Amino acid sequence: xxxxxxxxxxxxxxxxxxxxxxxxxxxxxxxxxxxxxxxxxxxxxxxxxxxxxxxxxxxxxxxxxxxxxxxxxxxxxxxxx
Numbered sequence: 058x059x060x061x062x063x064x065x066x067x068x069x070x071x072x073x074x075x076x077x078x079x080x081x082x083x084x085x086x087x088x089x090x091x092x093x094x095x096x097x098x099x100x101x102x103x104x105x106x107x108x109x110x111x112x113x114x115x116x117x118x119x120x121x122x123x124x125x126x127x128x129x130x131x132x133x134x135x136x137x138x
Contacts, residue, residue, distance in 0.1 A: 109133045 098106075101118050108116040108125065109132050115124045116135070125133040 105135055108135070 104116050104118050105123070108123075112127075112133060113125065115122055115138075117123070122138045123135040124138045125135040128134045
């Protein structure tokens, strides 16, 4: 009985080691950098950022008016009216 118990415990240790090795491999793949160009910004954001730079009170996108209010850190925040 003593021998079989020792064999079982050694098997368990190897399985734990194998599981931790798999986790390490996964974390390395997440750190890889993306190659290529950035995606083009959509029309709403280009209009909104242009209005933010000018500190405009509002801007229009697809027939809807977005009214802004001043913000300490973000400059302007726009909401649909």
